Amino acid sequence: MRAMVRMRAAAGNPSLRALASSPEAGGRIPRSTLHLILVGRREPTSEQLAAFAAACHSGPEATNALLAGHAWITDGPPRPLYPCAAAELAEQRRLVDEEALSWRDEQDLDWYEQQLLDEEEAHFRQLMANAEDEITAREQNGWTEPPHVGRDLRAELNAITTRTQTTGNQPH
Structure with missing residues (x-):
């Protein structure tokens, strides 16, 4: 006016x-x-x-x-006319959705399920630590040989299979 x-x-x-x-x-x-x-x-x-x-x-x-x-x-103010505007809008929506659905991430596990989850997580951490150790050892040796050289992978697989068949447990 x-x-x-x-x-x-x-x-x-x-x-x-x-x-x-x-x-x-x-x-x-x-x-x-x-x-x-x-x-x-x-x-x-x-x-x-x-x-x-x-x-x-x-x-x-x-x-x-x-x-x-x-x-x-x-x-209202003009909207941005650049391609990232769609990505920014999607990120804003994702954050809102994530906040609204945060209750889904909180699982109520009974003690047995929690114990299984903890064991699985501990096993995964052990595998990661072993992989890091192997990579560190290979780095120190100058990466001269592939990781499977010197190992009989077929024999290791057969041993794991036999062990699981006799104990009835699933490998981790």
Whole structure:
């Protein structure tokens, strides 16, 4: 509204009747509607703003600024037009979803299930430690031979299979 008042003042404060009946406005904005808009009792449309700017003989820069300000007020700030905007929006949604569904991650395990989970985790940590030790040893030896050289993998597999068949336990 203030921008429209300034635009009208820059045009020499023409009467509302003169603005409404100007050929530039093209009958797109009646005098009564113009009055209601200027006193703040009615929200202008983009078409009415464009007609008003044309009737005030404003240049394209002032008209575009008026329309951009109107769009900012009615539609909110402009959204980014770069490809990362979709990724940022997806990340925001993921965070909201993750927070809303955080209760799913908290499992109520009975003591037996917890013990099995702890054993599985301990076994995994042991495997990782052994792998780190093997990698460290190979690094010290200069990586001269592949990890399977010197090991009979078939014999190791047969031993594990035999051991599980006799004990009835699943390998970890």
